[in-house]
Amino acid sequence: MTDVRAGLGRQSATAFDEACRHLVGGVNSPVRAFGAVGGTPVFMASGCGSSITDVDGRTYIDYVGSWGPLVLGHAHPRVVAAVQEAAAKGTSFGAPTEAESTLARMIVERVPSIEAVRLVNSGTEACMSAIRLARGFTGRSKIVKFAGCYHGHVDALLVEAGSGALTFGTPSSPGVTESVAGDTLVASFNDADAVARLFEQVGAEIAAMLVEPIAGNMGLVLPADGFLERLRSLCTEHGALLVFDEVMTGFRVAAGGAQSLYGVSPDVTCLGKIVGGGLPLAAYGGRREVMERLSPEGPVYQAGTLSGNPIATAAGIATLSELDDGVYATLTSRSAILEEGLISAARDVRLPLQVTRVGSMLGMFFADGPVVDLDSAKRSDTRAYATFFHAMLERGVYLAPSQFECAFVSAAHTEDDIDVTVAAARESLAVVARS
Ligand SMILES: *Cc1c(COP(=O)(O)O)cnc(C)c1O
Secondary structure, three states: OOOHHHHOOHHHHHHHHHHHHHOHHHOOOHHHHOOOOOOOOOOEEEEEEOEEEEOOOOEEEEOOHHHOOOOOOEOOHHHHHHHHHHHHOOOOOOOOOHHHHHHHHHHHHHOOOOOEEEEEOOHHHHHHHHHHHHHHHHOOOEEEEEEOOOOOOOHHHOEEEOOOOOOEEEEOOOOOOHHHHHOEEEEEOOOHHHHHHHHHHHHHHEEEEEEOOOEOOOOOEOOOOOHHHHHHHHHHHHOOEEEEEOOOOEOOOEOOHHHHHHOOOOOEEEEOHHHHOOOOOEEEEEOHHHHOOEOOOOOEOOOOOOOOOHHHHHHHHHHHHHOOHHHHHHHHHHHHHHHHHHHHHHHHOOOOOEEEEEOOEEEEEOOOOOOOOHHHHHOOOHHHHHHHHHHHHHOOEEOOOOOOOOEEOOOOOOHHHHHHHHHHHHHHHHHHHHO
16 A cells, blocks of 8 residues: 555645644644654645545545534535524523523433533533533532543543542643542443442442443443443432533434433533534433533532523534434444444455444444553554554545544435445455555
């Protein structure tokens, strides 16, 4: 294989040079920089349905979907129309609009545990606010998170497991202070026994436990049988709030999110990505008794100049309106074909590939054994993934530029798209096997 980057994108290379002159690292979010796979990022010009077109005019079948929001595909006509209509009526008021209530009602109707909602602008903001609310509600300060779960770049959550029996967190980024990290306890995903021991020791100090019910930010890692149920009962027993971060899984794995799939009810849920239909909007919501502690009803402060922005709200309403049972069934069946295609292609070239899937979220680990937590995810062969990624890119398939991210199938992906993708994967896996 020649250098795939050489054939790819003179214009992308120029655009990246230009970007690097004034933008830090040429990008506005680090994973876009291709650091994990090498090479320079492909600059996009447009998207339509399942595909995106770069500035050099090359078209790819897209499985990034803006990292999850685009469950209907790019530039869905109803979403575009809703955005145009809203924009023409004024881009922001800083006063309430009826559309905000419509979106809130749609969320409450779909997500079983949510009785009241607050709209915000990003998943990070939703998680940050949910922690403050939990602390304000319980009067406690500690929170529990799981290694490998990502909840946005909130200080208290940019924390990794420290050493010692009780895993007080240590900062995973400069700028996060020891004292902030010290209030975060880190456990292993799928290790409910460790969580139980943690609660035995400091249960009375724990305000909340945050978890991605289906972990999607260390690749796709499914919860073991009974794991979420045990987290629920431990939180109940010790008076801590269970917070499900469904920023990625909400409206993705089912209309009611992972909580409806697994039948476990959190106290607070964070939503983002799909709920904004590709615009900057997120939300958190939960039991009324908890949500009522928020200002202006209660004392816990949280605000936002652009919160519930009319354009973003319109995109969210238009997106959720399209997502009926039929769409979820199609998403699941197309994704299952992709999953099977990847598994059989890997088997044929004798590559150890672990494919995980829930609904239209897929994970691919170049690993020998099943992936159940961050440690096992980290045993994957990232060089193999980098080779695979570039081979797919060269064949017109755009995957996330890191093994520790999900692939998302959208409602715009046709059976033909999936077939083309599987054929490209066959060739690309053969390239990996030879490398
Ligand atoms: C993407 C994501 C976030 C952060 O959302 P942003 O909108 O990028 O701030 C938080 N939690 C999970 C589970 C996510 O996937």
